[in-house]
Amino acid sequence: MTNLAGQPGVHDPFAALRRxxxxxxxxxxxxxxxxxxxxxxxxQRESTGERKRLGELLVDLGFADERSIAGALAQHLGMETxxxxxxxxxxxxxxxxxxxxxxxxxxxxxxxxxxxxxIATADPTxxxxxxxxxxxxxxxxxxxxxxxxxQIRDQxxxxxxxxxxxxSVAAMMDTIEDDSSFTDTLPGQVxxxxxxxxxxxxxxxxxxxxxxxxxxHVEVQRDGLRIRFRCDGLLRDVMSAPKRVAxxxxxxxKIISGLDIAERRVPQDxxxxxxxxxxxxxxxxxxxxxxxxxKVVIRLLTRGDSVPALDELGFEDAQLADFRSALSVPQGLxxxxxxxxxxxxNTLYSAIAEILTPEKNIVTLExxxxxxxxxxxxxxxxxxxxxxxxxxxxxxxxxxxxxxxxGEVRDGETAELALKAALTGHLVLTTLHTxxxxxxxxxxxxxxxxxxxxxxxxxxxxxxxxxxxxxxACAEGYIPDEVTLALLGLQIDDILDAxxxxxxxxxxxxxxxxxxxxxxxxxxxxxxxxxxxxxxDPSESAVGAQARASGMATxxxxxxxxxxxxxxxxxxxxxxxxxxxxxxxxxAACDRPVQxxxxxxxxxxxxxxxxxxxxxxxxxxxxxxICPWCRTPSRPGRPPT
Numbered sequence: 001m002t003n004l005a006g007q008p009g010v011h012d013p014f015a016a017l018r019r020x021x022x023x024x025x026x027x028x029x030x031x032x033x034x035x036x037x038x039x040x041x042x043x044q045r046e047s048t049g050e051r052k053r054l055g056e057l058l059v060d061l062g063f064a065d066e067r068s069i070a071g072a073l074a075q076h077l078g079m080e081t082x083x084x085x086x087x088x089x090x091x092x093x094x095x096x097x098x099x100x101x102x103x104x105x106x107x108x109x110x111x112x113x114x115x116x117x118x119i120a121t122a123d124p125t126x127x128x129x130x131x132x133x134x135x136x137x138x139x140x141x142x143x144x145x146x147x148x149x150x151q152i153r154d155q156x157x158x159x160x161x162x163x164x165x166x167x168s169v170a171a172m173m174d175t176i177e178d179d180s181s182f183t184d185t186l187p188g189q190v191x192x193x194x195x196x197x198x199x200x201x202x203x204x205x206x207x208x209x210x211x212x213x214x215x216x217h218v219e220v221q222r223d224g225l226r227i228r229f230r231c232d233g234l235l236r237d238v239m240s241a242p243k244r245v246a247x248x249x250x251x252x253x254k255i256i257s258g259l260d261i262a263e264r265r266v267p268q269d270x271x272x273x274x275x276x277x278x279x280x281x282x283x284x285x286x287x288x289x290x291x292x293x294x295k296v297v298i299r300l301l302t303r304g305d306s307v308p309a310l311d312e313l314g315f316e317d318a319q320l321a322d323f324r325s326a327l328s329v330p331q332g333l334x335x336x337x338x339x340x341x342x343x344x345x346n347t348l349y350s351a352i353a354e355i356l357t358p359e360k361n362i363v364t365l366e367x368x369x370x371x372x373x374x375x376x377x378x379x380x381x382x383x384x385x386x387x388x389x390x391x392x393x394x395x396x397x398x399x400x401x402x403x404x405x406x407g408e409v410r411d412g413e414t415a416e417l418a419l420k421a422a423l424t425g426h427l428v429l430t431t432l433h434t435x436x437x438x439x440x441x442x443x444x445x446x447x448x449x450x451x452x453x454x455x456x457x458x459x460x461x462x463x464x465x466x467x468x469x470x471x472x473a474c475a476e477g478y479i480p481d482e483v484t485l486a487l488l489g490l491q492i493d494d495i496l497d498a499x500x501x502x503x504x505x506x507x508x509x510x511x512x513x514x515x516x517x518x519x520x521x522x523x524x525x526x527x528x529x530x531x532x533x534x535x536x537d538p539s540e541s542a543v544g545a546q547a548r549a550s551g552m553a554t555x556x557x558x559x560x561x562x563x564x565x566x567x568x569x570x571x572x573x574x575x576x577x578x579x580x581x582x583x584x585x586x587x588a589a590c591d592r593p594v595q596x597x598x599x600x601x602x603x604x605x606x607x608x609x610x611x612x613x614x615x616x617x618x619x620x621x622x623x624x625x626i627c628p629w630c631r632t633p634s635r636p637g638r639p640p641t
Contacts, residue, residue, distance in 0.1 A: 023037045023041065025073060025076055026058075026064075026069065026073070032058075032064070066148035066149060066150060067148060070146045070147060070148050071146075073123075073125075074124075074146040077125075079124060079145065079146050080145050081145065082120050082146070082147050083147075083151075084108070084110070084120065084147050084154070088155070089108065091159040093109055093111060094108060094110070094156065094159035095159055096109045096117075096136075097133060097136055099160055101132050101136055102156055103153075103156065105126060105132055106121060106122040106123060106129075106153075107119055107120070107121045107132075107133060107152070108120045108152045108155055109133075110155075116139070117133065117141065117142050117143070118143045118145065119143070119145070120145045120146070120147040120152060121144060122147060122149040122152055124144055124146055130142060130144070157210070157277070197248045197252055200241070201249060201252045201253060201256075204216065204239065205276065205298075207238065208300060209274075209276040209277075209279075209281055209300065210277075211229055211231055211238075211510070212231060212232075213229035213300060214230050214300060214341075215297055215298065216229055216230075216298040217229075217235065217295070217297055218253065218296040219290075220250070220293030220295065221243070221292060222243075224240050224241060224242060224243045225241040225242070225243060225246040226239075226240055227240065227241070231510070231512075232468045233341065233466055233468065234512075246293055247293070250293065250296055253285065253298070254268070254285075254287065254296070256272045256274070257270035257271060257272040257285035258271070259285065259287060265289055266289065267287060267288050267289065268286070268287045269284070269286050269287075269368070270285045271283065271284055271285065272298075281300055282300075282301040283298050283299065283300055284368060284370065285297075301370050307346070307353050308346070308350055309350060309354070310324070310350050313343075313347060313519050314518040314519035314520060314521065314562075314567075315519075315523075316553065316558060318553070319521050319523040322523045323460065323462060324354075325525070326460035326525065327427070330425070331423070331424075331425050331426055331427055332427060332428070332457065333418060333419060333458050333459055334428070334459055335431070335432050335437075335440045335458070335461040336430070336432075336462050337431065337433070337434045337436070337461060337462065337463045337464075338433075338434075338435075338464045338465060342465050342466055343464055343519050344464065345370055345371070345431070347464060347519070348429055349371050351429060352364075352373065352376065352403070352405060353373065355403065356373075356375050358375075360402040361377075361402050361403070362377070362403045362404075362405070363376070363377045363378075364376060364377070364379060364405035364406075364407070365379045365381060365393055365396055365404070365405070365406050365407060366378065366379070366380065366381065366405070366407035367380065367383075367389070367407055368380060368381075379396065389406065389407070389409075389410060389411075389414045390411070390413045390414050390417060393417045393418065393421070394417065397417075397426070402427065403426065403428075404427070404428045405428075405430070406428065406429070406430040406431075407431065408430065408432070409431070409432050409444075411447065412449065415447045415448070416448065416449050418430055419449055419453045419458075420453070420457075423453070423457045436463050436554075436555070437463040437522045437523065437524035437547070438461075438543050439540060440463070441454060441458065441461055441524075441534065441538070441543050442539065444458075445538045451534050454534055454538070455531040455534035456531070458526045458534075460523065460524065460526060461524045462521055462522070462524070463521065463522040464519050464520065464521050464522070465519065465577060466517045466520075467517060467559060467562065467572045467573065467576050468512075468514035468517050468569075469514060469515065469516045469517060469567060470501045470502055470503045470514060470515075470566065470567075470569060471505075471509035471512070471513055471514055472515065473506050473509065474503045474504045474505060474506035475501040475503050475504075475513075475566070476501065476502065476504055477499065478502040479495075479500070480569075480570040480571070484574055485570065488556075488560065488570060488574060497564075498563075498564035498566075499565060500563060500566055501566035502569050502571075514572075518568065520558045520568075520577070521555070521558060522555045522558065524547050524552050525550075529546060529549075529550065530543070530547070530550070537628060542628070545618075549618070556578070559572075559573040613627040613632055614632065615630050615632040616629055616630040
């Protein structure tokens with residue numbers, strides 16, 4: 001760790017902080033007005049729940065964020081801030097101060113010399129906290145730096161997690177290896193006496209939650225037990241263990257999720273609720289027999305009270321307006337499309353949470369129920385018992401619903417029922433596995449739904465993907481390489497006004513440079529022109545041509561805008577989205593890719609013609625023989641057939 005004792009701070013904090021209050025300092029620093037401070041203090045006094053610190057209330061009420069508060073305090077008091085994601089203290093140094101004292105005062109010991117102690121605090125005006133530090137460490141010369149409460153809490157949890165030898169993986173492995181009674185336990189049996197196994201499983205689950213993992217993969221390999229977490233959409237190895245502990249780890253996971261530990265030949269599904277740092281997390285657990293033993297995948301689910309608002313998902317302004325317009329109609333079908341793991345369920349629940357009112361009867365049909373949302377009726381599909389999507393949807397329509405959420409359209413019968421429900425006065429929201437919003441429309445027709453029924457019922461189709469966001473703690477400006485830009489159809493001149501960011505990698509993001517994800521969308525509204533196309537020619541090429549003509553922003557175009565603003569990287573855009581250019585047309589002047597139907601190059605303004613009717617000007621696809629709007633041959637000299 002970098003020695004921080006040499007950083008400028010406050011060596012005699014008592015002189016600078018005597019009789020200074022936290023709120024008064026923020027007012028003097030210009031972060032708050034006196035009236036705003038009084039309003040927050042009144043709210044603090046009137047609160048009936050657990051009393052929160054002033055800094056927490058300021059963040060909760062939207063007056064400021066943690067970094068702004070820390071910066072204002074440090075600047076006004078002549079102190080320095082410290083970014084604990086870049087300067088990670090050694091655990092033994094942190095533990096110089098008892099955890100109860102550190103938690104109570106939001107103080108973290110980050111460095112020490114023989115005569116001096118360096119601490120980070122979220123509230124440098126708390127003189128009593130400094131007295132506690134002196135009392136428990138026996139060091140009177142203290143340098144005070146300012147950090148955020150979240151970073152301090154994270155580093156305290158990290159230090160004590162690593163400190164508990166019984167909880168460390170190495171110690172648990174040694175305990176298991178040295179435990180002679182372990183070999184006497186029958187395979188698959190776990191009791192409370194097997195404390196190392198219980199602690200190991202608890203450690204795996206708690207680490208996954210703290211790392212914001214969406215899935216935990218517990219896999220038995222030929223030579224050991226492999227643990228992987230899916231963080232921000234990508235799997236990473238986090239732990240390995242001897243193969244001999246695998247049956248007991250698997251059995252422990254099956255016990256807490258209510259599965260049959262004696263059955264190891266068929267897949268099983270279950271649910272569990274775990275408690276991590278005082279927060280209850282719902283889990284979906286699935287086991288699968290494999291060559292070397294069972295594999296268990298645990299999905300950590302979003303709680304109903306943490307469903308994000310639509311504004312926070314990543315919609316562009318115009319897209320959000322179109323989507324909200326589709327949700328506001330009393331009847332119609334709204335499709336959310338995308339591959340597995342693209343955030344479709346999250347978008348559906350955010351939509352439901354926005355339109356949820358006591359006047360509306362909302363019923364969902366899901367397999368499985370991933371998020372428990374209060375105020376709605378949620379129905380679980382059970383194929384073995386005969387409760388299929390088709391039968392469940394028929395029953396739901398007899399429950400006087402206003403809004404119906406169908407987890408997934410899997411067959412033609414369910415698709416037709418959903419379309420008819422939308423046509424008979426219900427707002428239906430559902431998902432479909434397609435690559436684009438355009439493909440979703442044609443998929444319904446391919447599944448057997450009549451084109452006129454799709455045209456009459458469908459309101460909007462939304463495709464989405466998830467892209468990783470640069471880590472705020474280590475993000476810095478960068479210039480994408482020429483190969484990446486070329487694959488995206490760009491040149492360096494196209495990003496001169498952009499502000500691209502990329503994370504350098506730090507402890508806060510696990511060295512990946514990314515922390516968190518946001519969604520990119522493609523919103524296709526079904527208007528009168530699109531309905532005419534669906535009725536006359538419901539092919540993907542015809543629907544796509546009309547979507548382009550209406551100005552729909554594609555997934556690639558939306559993602560590129562985010563990359564230019566620094567909300568993701570150009571490499572992520574290339575990884576997650578596919579090219580908008582299905583053909584190999586290129587501009588003769590600048591050799592950049594151009595889209596079918598363009599009459600001018602958007603890059604250099606040169607005149608082109610890659611598929612445009614000479615008579616009416618409509619865009620044409622390369623496989624069309626005539627213009628479907630004016631019957632002009634699509635290629636000169638080629639007669640219509």
